[in-house]
Amino acid sequence: MANSPSGDSVTDRLIRVLETFTATRTVQTAAEIGRRADLPPSTAHRVVGELVDAGLLERDEDRRIRVGMRLWELATRSSHALRLRQAALPAMEVVQSRVREHTQLAILEQDEALFLERLSGPGSGSNVARIAGRLPLHASSSGLVLLAYADRALQERILAGPLAPTTRETITDPAVLRRKLAEVRAVGHAVAPGFIEAVSTGVAVPVHDETGGVTAALSVVLPRDEPADAALRELLAAARDIERTLGARR
Structure with missing residues (x-):
């Protein structure tokens, strides 16, 4: 189901955010994530915040974003x-x-x-x-x-x-x-x-x-x-x- 004026669904946006992380790009700012995921700044900050609250992403001491341990945990269950x-x-x-x-x-x-x-x-x-x-x-x-x-x-x-x-x-x-x-x-x-x-x-x-x-x-x-x-x-x-x-x- 589309949930934005652009026609993106919530799932589309979540996937694009997570896909900005790579083997060599493990830590990013919310602004960098938004730019790479092609999301408006307000949307990027909201999505990142929701993923942090869920434990799928984490903030370090400099408030940069990295993949959370809960995402690894969920991905490896029954894998x-x-x-x-x-x-x-x-x-x-x-x-x-x-x-x-x-x-x-x-x-x-x-x-x-x-x-x-x-x-x-x-x-x-x-x-x-x-x-x-x-x-x-x-x-x-x-x-x-x-x-x-x-x-x-x-x-x-x-x-x-x-x-x-x-x-x-x-x-x-x-x-x-x-x-x-x-x-x-x-x-x-x-x-x-x-x-x-x-x-x-x-x-x-x-x-x-x-x-x-x-x-x-x-x-x-x-x-x-x-x-x-x-x-x-x-x-x-x-x-x-x-x-x-x-x-x-x-």
């Missing part, structure tokens, strides 16, 4: 993502201890790869992915796995583009991407050298759930010149362990 993360963590810890590079868990969310967990060590190399961060499906090893096993409609939507490059190695040709997805399904994993960062290679494998579908991608990020075979073996073993925990069938 499929939380169950998946808990099932995956022990196996991820084994991979990270043996490969000693970034080890990640991602799911498909709104046509992107959303990262639920990342384990890293002091010597881990460069990596742009972060927990609760997103990467394009066509440009990351996790994304390629998730896209390769996604439904046909989603695949065609991504293939229709635009396929924006992040490096010179990123696949931007739909025909090349289509062949890459077929390769991922044929071999059961994705290797993406230099797709996200020129200095790194992403290696990812699918994780199946109890329905037999692919519910996540498990990946590591290696230095560009490091062979992927050893990491791939660890990932495949870890994926099987996670699948057993989830009660998967394939």
Whole structure:
């Protein structure tokens, strides 16, 4: 139901306010939130105040706004993502201890790869992915796995583009991407050298759930010149362990 002259609903405005927070923008003023959410100042201050009163947002000592703990609490209750993360963590810890590079868990969310967990060590190399961060499906090893096993409609939507490059190695040709997805399904994993960062290679494998579908991608990020075979073996073993925990069938 519309609740403003512009036709915005209350839910629309709440979502736009919450979406102004990102992995790198964790604290804002109410005025900044209003500007980024495209809300009039009075509306922004009212909505922010209501969210603070509800505990979904919090004010710090300088009266700047950050995401509240209650929002995190509500988001994690009975969460499929939380169950998946808990099932995956022990196996991820084994991979990270043996490969000693970034080890990640991602799911498909709104046509992107959303990262639920990342384990890293002091010597881990460069990596742009972060927990609760997103990467394009066509440009990351996790994304390629998730896209390769996604439904046909989603695949065609991504293939229709635009396929924006992040490096010179990123696949931007739909025909090349289509062949890459077929390769991922044929071999059961994705290797993406230099797709996200020129200095790194992403290696990812699918994780199946109890329905037999692919519910996540498990990946590591290696230095560009490091062979992927050893990491791939660890990932495949870890994926099987996670699948057993989830009660998967394939």
